[in-house]
Amino acid sequence: DVQMTQSPYNLAASPGESVSINCKASKSISKYLAWYQQKPGKANKLLIYDGSTLQSGIPSRFSGSRSGTDFTLTIRSLEPEDFGLYYCQQHNEYPLTFGSGTKLEIK
């Protein structure tokens, strides 16, 4: 199984700042990584798939990048609605596996 190591566990930032969340796969997953946002009372939202493809309707301040088995979600110019939990997930092979999550909080 592909293990996804996500960091940091917690992240505090202010509106307007930029942040990065990282995810490392235990073996090659090609480009097949997705990022999701989870907020209380709302359906989980797909932000990025295939490592860097922005899902329709997602603001362009969200971006994804890849270097080998290392993936990064970058959020530029944080908006108040961006605070919440973020998960990465490899979608290259079964079993599908998720990272442990990053809680993005307001500083």
Add this chain to the structure above:
Amino acid sequence: EVQLVESGGGLVQPGRSLKLSCLASGFTFSNYGMNWIRQAPGKGLEWVASISSSSSYIYYADTVKGRFTISRENAKNTLYLQMTSLRSEDTALYYCARRGLGTYAMDAWGQGTSVTVSS
């Protein structure tokens, strides 16, 4: 508008069974693969099972293989998860999620139905 609405959760004793449903609307259900994902209280997301659009391909997490069965009725726009031999560690919020076209990422999620396994 794409909607996925889960139902069927509740409190169940260890060893008993429960069947979850997910009613889809706002898209052509029969064209999409579907997934069940769960989240134990205070924990992260865990993939449970996947089924292709025509039910030809089905996959399970090792933690539920042999106990859970994923199925679908395309005529009723409904996804199911039959859960048997339930254990306390199956306690979680269960989400259904749509697989995006041309990707195994999940592009639409329901809000979940809660399953508690306890005596």
